[in-house]
Amino acid sequence: MGVSLKDVAQRAGVSVKTVSNVVNDFPHVTPGTRARVQQAIDDLGYRPNLSARHLRKGRTGIIALAVPELGNPYFAEVAGAVIDAAVRHEHTVLLDHTAGRREQEVLVSQGFRSHVIDGLILSPIELENEDLAGRPDGPPMVLLGEREYDAPYDHIAIDNVAAARTAVRHLLDLGRRRVAFLGARHESARQPAHLRLRGWRAEMASYGIDPPESLVVATDGYGRHDGAAAMAAVLDRGERPDAVFAYNDMVAVGAMRTLYERGLRVPEDVAVVGFDDIEEGRYGAVSLTTIAPDKAAIAELAVECLVARIAAPPGEPPAPRRVHPPYRLMVRESTRLRRG
Template sequence: MAPSFLGTRNGSDRRDSRAEGNGMAQRPSKGARLKDVAARADVSIKTVSNVVRGQVRVAEPTRQRVLRAIDELDYRPHASARHLRTGRSGVIALAVPELVQPYFAELAAAVIAAAAESGVSVLIEDTGGDPAAELSAACGLSDPLIDGVLLSPQHLDQNALARRERRVPLVLLGERDYEVPADHVLVDSVAAAREATAHLLALGRRRVAAIGFQNNPPHATSQQRARGYHEALHAAAVPYDPELTPPVGDFSRTEGAAAMRALLALPEPPDAVFCFSDLLASGVLRAAYDHGLRVPQDLAVVGFDDIEETRFCVPSLSTVAPDKPQLARLAVQALLGRIAGDPDAPHTTRHATHRLVRRESSTLPTAG
């Protein structure tokens, strides 16, 4: 079944270009109805409903047959009608700081795919990192057709989040330190940063810089990746040099290039750089090229996120690869479980796995 996607909204324009009214309800397919899907798949209407809702276990061969029929007939359940029958719309929201960032775009695609497996549609909200927009998302966007929210907050105040008025089911994403009643799905950024830095140190590099420190204001992502960097230096008995950790304003290519140029102006420049995001690393590669450096011979580089462009840039970028499909599945499962279950049950923290992908930016090709 093709993934369901209800459109993208942002803080300045809340209109959904693909739906009417409040932008939440799907338009039903003009021809296909539930009974048509049942006839095509040779199952009961109740079985089709169970597959669409994803709330009752259906034998996998039967489920696949129903999904094929749904795809062939282009059947789309009507969210408003479902809401009247069950009290649930089958619509969840994913709120991210910047959909234009490749990591969040890829995460959104993974969430849409994971939600589609349970017959759930996704509304994408671009908050722009604005605290008010993030709080609105945490409250369900003030829309009764939102069953629950996946939120990746950037600047949302913990106290404001704890006091949110509408207690819509909520799952937090990302390296947050919030002490609030919400489930949390994340990657162990400390361990991942430690592994990335240790990889550079294992190459024999001793002037290992880190680009991604954000101190004004402090950010949990930056803090946790900095912690992993420090732990790897300590384990290798390499002294920390504050000159090798220039601050950045954000995780962008521009900031990465500017930080790298500052490092190259040092009396003793680094021989390796761990970047807290792939976009920062992309800027580093550009600055190194402009300076006439060879990567990885003169400068080894590792990023974080494993966005698609890392496999196609020259040289290809070594990076920490969070398992985005797994993260999306864990998040959707946690949210659907909270929607269907006890809202006061103990909240959980779930970790998605990660791996270090070694590519050309840190590993010389072997002769052969």
């Protein structure tokens, strides 16, 4: 049998109501009583029944996280951070995988599984503004990721243009001038790839550089093979960049493989910067310089926003927030000449 509130109350010499007030962190409990109850909780190993607590409030205690690709290390790391943040807020996370397909993102955003979740954190790739405009009433939703939207939802995303400019500035400050961009896309200008390309153009222009369009390569996806193929395409055009800014770390890793196969050294011949700071990039033969979003902050902000909406009185939701979590440039061997 598990330890009950009654057991804790008897151990602490207080009423069950007092124990309940301490467990739920209600005020009007004296510090001495609170300490005595907490000691009894610790001694007996009492654990609150979170399911019962949520059900009393008409909730399930479950939030959903929908990401484009669980196999992508960045999304896997973000998912882990969201789960950790949700645990701190006494919620369980249900993971969903949209494969970055618009129809699946629409299905998830418009209430799929709404009967089992209290709220949704969605990281969309193809979802459009009109899809959000037609969203029916249902569990609250928080948007995650760098695609831009004009919609009344909390949106947690780093500033892609500023982050891209930081990455390119680092390369230009090293004296590199022919900086290729790998990972452009042909779709909506609101996608992260376009925002990062915009940052690349802006920073190059600020140094008085007008790079040829042949240094920009569009990719079908953002995997290692896409980066390898994109790097090969630049070299096969007869271009010889002295630096690469890749859409993400996996594209950068693929690009470095092609450079190695073509007999070019990183960073001596070509410096490389990625984006996302995935674990793989830290442990290659040449560790990867990258833009590192604060994944823990992204996750905590997303969960905080969602929990606040779940707890809000009916008809009184908080004002939508647009939050830019911090990021930093992690300088490693792919841009830092090694000595010796």
